[in-house]
Amino acid sequence: MFVVLLAAAGFLSAFTVVEYTAVAPTWQVDKGHSSVAFSVRHFFASVIGTFDEFDGTVTFDPEDLEGSSIDFSIKVASVNTKNERRDNHLQSADFFNAEEWPEMTFKSSNITKSGDQYLAKGEMTIRDVTKEVEIPIQFLGQMEHPRRAGSYIGxxxxxxxIDRNEYGVGTGNYAATATIGGEVKVTINLEVNRSDS
Structure with a gap:
């Protein structure tokens, strides 16, 4: 009897050390319903453009921020300001140097809550420069996909x-600093998908 009780105690204690850990769900960027846009001053007006090729993975759960992360990349050669000559110049060594550094990236190191938004801290790399930045993130919500059971939209x-000068974009011997603003406003809207099946 003693042996049976001892075995039962060992069996129960083995279960007490096992903890269930929730895993933040991974969302894939729906590129057809997302956008990456920017604006920068040229003399007095602002030029607005987009990057049309990008991709990313967002692992996110508002209840599990320690397990949440963002990994995002943008193809520099996809820059689109509706002016082919300007777009080619932006891809050149005077600006992004798309041939040598074809992607801009952001990889988060941690995500925290701040009021009604989140802050993603991590490394942003443009050209050959990597800087630690903090990006404000709005989580717009999630819902089950109306046409695909077990799938969700977020x-x-x-x-x-950002200051383009800090990343060496349009500086050096090119005199763009006299006509082009240093501050670049970036706006990103992402629709994301995940499936639990």
């Missing part, structure tokens, strides 16, 4: 500014 948005 939304995220962010708006922030």
């Amino acid at each position: 939304g995220f948005a962010t708006e922030f500014t």
Whole structure:
């Protein structure tokens, strides 16, 4: 009898050390319903453009921020300001140097809550420069897909500014600094999808 009780105690204690850990769900960017836009001053007016090729993965759960992360990349050669000559110049060594550094990236190190939004801290790399930045993120909500059982749709948005000079974009021997503003406003809207099946 003693042996049976001892075995039962060992069996129960084995279960007490096992903890259930919730895993933040992984969302894939729906590129057809998302956008990456920017604006920068040229003399007095602002030029507005987009990057049309991008991709990313968002692992996010508002109840599990420690397990949440963002990994996002943008193809520099996809820059689109509706002016082919200007777009080619932006891809050149005077600006992004798309041939040598074809992607801009952001990888978060941690995500925290701040009021009604979230802050994603991490490394942003443009050209050969990597800087630690903090990006405000709005979680717009989630819902079950109305046409696909077990699938969900979510939304995220962010708006922030960067100083292009800090990343070596349009500086050096090119005199763009006299006509082009240093501050670039970036606006990103993401529709994301995930499936539990």
